Amino acid sequence: MRGPALMLAGIGLFGLLDANSKLLSAGHEVWQVLLVRFATLLLVVGVARALMPGWGGPLATRFPRLHAARAVVMLGSAICFFQAFSLLPLAEGYLVFFTSPFIVLALAAWTLKERPPAAAWAWCGVGFAGVAIGLAPGLAGMAGGAPVLGYLYALGGTFCYSAVFTLNRQLRGEPGIARVLVWPSLLGFVVMLPLGLSHWSPPSAVSLVQMVGNGLLVGMATVCLAEAFRHASASRLAPFGYSGLVWSLTWDFAFWGRIPALAMLAGAAVVVFACVMSERAAARK
Template sequence: MTAMDRPGLGIGLRVLSGVLMASMLVCVKAVSADVPLGEIVFFRSAFAVIPLILFLWLRGEFPQGLATKRPMGHLLRASFGALALFASFAAIARLNLAEAILIAQLSPILMAIAAVALLGERLTVWRVGGLALGFAGVVVMVWPELGADGASGMRFAGLLLGLLSAALTALALIMVRSLNRTESPGAIALYFVLASMLGALATLPWGWVMPSSGTLLLLVFAGLFGGFAHIAMTLAFRYAEATRLAPFEYIALLWPILADLLIFRLSLSTSFLLALPLIMLGAFTAAAEKTRSPTRPA
């Protein structure tokens, strides 16, 4: 076992990342009825900068690690990521946390398919099967909302926004894979949050509010939780292989379910319970290709 091969630590950091991310989403949902979307995105991004810069400084990558040879690549990745963040938070305001996170599980499936078109990777039965299962789950979730109005109409809009966020996240992940060949992971993350801040500031003409002290605290914690979640995720992949961490990706869904039940007192819908195994099996099928393709190009 090498100094960097510490699977127990890697798994612990991956689980911690899921808890921190769920905590961020709880804060976002708690303020979504009182704070405009752009303002939420701004605070989440602004306060995520603090742990990210601290992390880069401790690694000796600040500020020299921010130098880049591919500014347009960063612009594309940051733009896709910022738009995905807006769509995700808008979906969270309209859905249970567990539903929003479940739809987000489509991102790696969509990324695998997008890699075929954008990176010239081969189309495999694992990718097609994962996509088919994932979208079968989405149909199960969306079907009861077709033709609905009122509160159900808001839920339908949330499902569509969740799908949009998953698609944009997949495009952002494709850019991350491309940038990782030459760019620092810290720089990729920092440019993303800075772009999200700028995008959020552009919503000022649509009205921001002066938050109460309690709401302000939740907004600040949303950013800090998000920043530390990214750091924990980054370190997890430093200490353990992606294939070893893959099963723990699905534990991350447990925390939003508990938050819905225990914090927001929201029940799990029948469509969610039916869609859950389909989407999760689709994500697992797409991920299984990694363990069965040892000669897959890096």
């Protein structure tokens, strides 16, 4: 159960990150927010290693290409999802995101040579049905809704996010968490530094705390997902991505006071059921 539990925690933290980013997008550009995020991560890891030499394990790696690819797709995911949620409500953005389990299964079969059991595909399908039930009322009025650009950003972020899953699985043999935090953060900081400074707007104390909080949230979420893939296969963990529906409902209510409709609650129940049954099927394998 350790892999699924870490997966659920990571998805929840990423959901909170998306909600916090949506709040920040009303007053700040993506470049500034991401610059502070990556600077915070680098600072936290640097302080931890200064106080506890060797914390997080070595930074050197036997797989530089995999880490480089992971850093690139993580940066792409961060940019795309920030832009998507600046244009879309959380629930609509997550509609696109919930195609991720299918992409993960396909990538796992292609790049990792894993053979997802039929039950994994089946419970992903059940989870997607739960998503469809939950979002059907909102989709009925989509024609006059959010900009198409928002959905394109969400789709791009979903592909990048799914690629991170498979790369995490390929890197599962490397001990320690320093690598999975430092290399993506270093690339992000270098890319965002000129863009963030050129689009800088003085943040309020609250906004600055939120930006720093984003760095802490993405660090914790990244560690949870990386550790999850050390303990379970991509095909086993993929259906748990649907738990993001439950998290999106939670944060929508907590931050914007949106009370979920009965259809949303029914869809969430189906998603939870699919996750539980997926875990039972994997345990019997």
